Amino acid sequence: MNYEQGLVPGGRGARETQPHNPSVTGWIAKVAEQADWVTSVCTGSFLLHAAGPAKGRRVATHWASEETLEAFGDVTVVRDARYVVDSNLVTAQGVSAGIDMALWLVGRIHGRDHARVVRRYIQYEPAPPYMADESG
Template structure:
């Protein structure tokens, strides 16, 4: 059984957590092994993401199950993230086999001490900001970067690719193909040559 825990917070970027949610949720449904995907927030109240989506967390920092995967999204809300959230990220990451981020979630991982002295990816518009924080190697031009048990991805849609890689790594290529097929995920965007 695999438990995926996705952090949510006010003004998080929707696709940063909804894209991976779709991948992990599809994987859980197809595996029928008791896998689950849960949303975790500091408080039990609904969270409003950056474009207005309202989301209800399944658990708080105090009552979530043990995690196999922690995902930290990015978004404008990272600028107002609470010290309690950073403390929770650090504590949870220390006991979680896989720690992941999408977009500027890697900056939150750095602030929490998790990404220091690691190779990471982030949204292209935030690469210089992250690099200026020091004690980190920002990898440019890669959709996702694996450094030990830490997986960070570039912005927004890159979280889907990173999550699919992790599903492949955890559960095998045949299962990955089932998940991708069910999602009808085609990584070639329309108008790619324009």
């Protein structure tokens, strides 16, 4: 089975300039209508809100931008989840949360065993230094 997916990245442009660019938001809206899955990482959720797919939905965004996105209205920012699934919309808080989101999506589409193979292949074994090591 083939799936169409749109991934919207974050960054300064995603939260400051591009939400006001009708060429970008129009393209995102058009692609989102045709996609089986619409995803964003970090502040890409700002673009999804501006383009329409995130309006009225539950989303995640970078922790430093949660209040700003919520202030736009017509969106529920979930603060305690690395990624949020709302129907076919999946948004992640930041870069490493985006990896978690991507692995969840691989598991959803291709099965958990396949997602585990992908995780192993990319050597994604999260163990943050300074949080995992209490001695240093």
